[in-house]
Amino acid sequence: MRHAHRVEIVRASEAELMARLPEGTLMQRAAAGLAATCARLLTGRRGRVYGSRVVVLAGSGDNGGDALYAGAALARRGARVTAVLLAPERVHAGGLAAVRSARGRVVVERETGLAEFSRADLVLDGIVGIGGRGGLRAGARSYAEAARRGVVVAVDLPSGVDADTGEVPGAALRADVTVCFGTYKPGLLVDPGASYAGAVQLVGIGLELPPPDVTALQHADVAALLPVPDVESDKYRRGVVGVAAGSATYPGAAVLAVAGALRGGAGAVRYVGTAAEEVVRRFPETLVTEGGPHGAGRVQAWVVGPGGGEGARQTLAEALASDVPVLVDADGLTELGRLGPGALAGRTAPTLLTPHTGEAARLLAGADGTAPPAAADLAAARLATARRLAAAYRATVLLKGSTTVIADPGGAVRVNPTGTSWLATAGSGDVLAGLAGSLLAAGLPALDAASVAAYLHGLAGRHAAGEPGAPVTASWVAEALPVVWRGVREG
Incomplete structure (x- = not known):
């Protein structure tokens, strides 16, 4: 699992360690790891x-x-090293002396620096560190806009990216590789900052850190969470997930949600809704019940909302009245935004919300009675948006987008490292909802169910798209889930 910490925590841990070490030791550790990475890159390229x-x-x-x-x-x-000083009067004196002692060239003229930048084999971006805010200043902005042929290696963080949030409020230097020290920074794991970081490599420098602010699962973590039946399992012991989805206008949403649910670890899928004929024709193993969730029989979790249409409010109310986990998606989220957080008051079982940023805007408006915020603003501040929603609704939130962020009401935050832009296709979210709901029914806590579902869904999208990538359909993504499930378990 990747662990990321806020700047405040990193600074405090660095200060504590530096107090116990000879002066300059921490910087030498960081520089040695950075130089080793650069040497490997240069050897590989030249x-x-x-x-x-x-x-x-x-x-x-x-x-x-x-x-x-x-x-x-x-x-x-x-190497023929040129140090371009962007703030000569405040340059690190020891580092500058080291460059000069190693016979490196030092320049301060902007035109000379840009010329060297454009023809370098490798550029070290040491303009702004993790304390930087507000994008690049005018003197450094030209480097973000200049043409270059070499590889750019960011020192701890691409300059112009907010370390705590991943926000990019102005110009920023796009890196091919980022070498971060001690711990990952949240802004390296979530877009838009993650898209500026390139490949991220961690160099240990001996920091002693508290529990992380943000985590990202990896293969081994997901493999350990996947539900596996034992010799005494039957379909009911493995869990039954109820799917209330689809309408006359959107029957395909029901089919796709069931497709994701059947491949999600529960032992059975129980469907309620108007698309029963289409669902059974495609998936005859589905249990079909007439009416709504209230009279559907025993389930261990509900998925409500995909393509729900006019009956979404009643369906949502019946599901929320149950004492099992409920995943709310699509039209269910629209209704929940109208009702506000009070609709979840008194629930003792977990609730998982799976909005995209447009739905998140409506949910936030429903929480405080104001006009919906701009979806683009929420997308630019994904960590804050997911946290706000989780706190307002006292629910776990899976915020979909270029980086999927999962937050629970207790303050835990995870970001999903898998996926592809080809997943931006109709019905993809329905598959994800069914998959996550099935994992809830199989017994995973809401945070784990959401995290594992996002991880597998992202891998399935990559598998379906192939390399270098091609258009996919949601059905192909659902069909790829068993393949990637096996791949995760095999390591």
């Missing part, structure tokens, strides 16, 4: 470090110092 053109973009403070010390290490291996 076959050697010797003779490579390396540019160090050095801002003020310790981030620039890390970059300068790493540049000095590369210079001692024969």
Whole structure:
């Protein structure tokens, strides 16, 4: 599992460690790991470090110092290093001295720096560190806009990205590789910041850290959470998931939600709704019950809302009146936004909400009675949006988008590292809802069910799209779920 910590926590841990170490030790550890990564990249691209053109973009403070010390290490291996000082009066003195001692070149002129930047084999982005806010200033902005041919390595964080949120409020330097120190930063794991980070590599520097602010599951974590039947299992012991979805206008939503649910670990799927004929024709193993959730018989979780149409409000009310976990999606979310958080008051079983940013805007408006915020603003601040929704509704929230963020009302936050832009296709969310609902019925807590579902759904999208990627349908994504499930279990 990847662990990410806020800047405040990182700073405190660094200060505590530095108080116990000789001066400069922490920076030397970071610079050594950074230089080693750069050397591997140069060797892979050019076959050697010797003779490579390396540019160090050095801002003020310790981030620039890390970059300068790493540049000095590369210079001692024969690289032709040019240090471009963006704040000469505040440059890290020790790092600058190291570059000069290693016979590196130092420039302060903007035109010279840009010329070196454009022809470098490797650029070290040490302009702004994890404390930076508000995007790049005018002097550094030209580097974000300039053409370049070499690989850009960000020092701890791409300059211009907010370390805590992933927000990019202005110009930012796009990296091919980011080398982060001690722990991941939340902004490296969530868009839009994640899209600027490239491949992220962690260098340990000995920090002692508290529990993380944000986590991201990996294969081993998901494999450990997948429900596996034992020798005494039957379909009811494995869990029954109820799916209340579809309408005369959107019968396909029911079919797709059931498709995801059948592949999600529960032992049986019970369907209620107007699309029973279409569902049974496609999936004859589905249990069909007339009426709504209230009279459907025993289930261990409900999925309500995909393609729900005019009956969504009654269906939602019946499902929420049950004492089992309920996943609310699509039209169910629209109705919940009209009702507000009071509709969930008194529920003792978990509730999982699965909005995209447009639905999130309506839910937030329903929570405080104001006009819906702009979906684009919510997308740019995904961590904050998911946390706000989870707190307002006292529910677990799976916020869909380029980075899926899962937050629970207790404050835990996870981001999903899998997926592909080809998943932006009709019905994809219905499959995800069914899959997550099935995992709830199989016994996973809401945070785990949402996280595992997002992870598998993202892998299935990648598998269906193939390499380098091609259009997919939601049905193909559902069909790929058993393949990726097996792949995760096999490691």
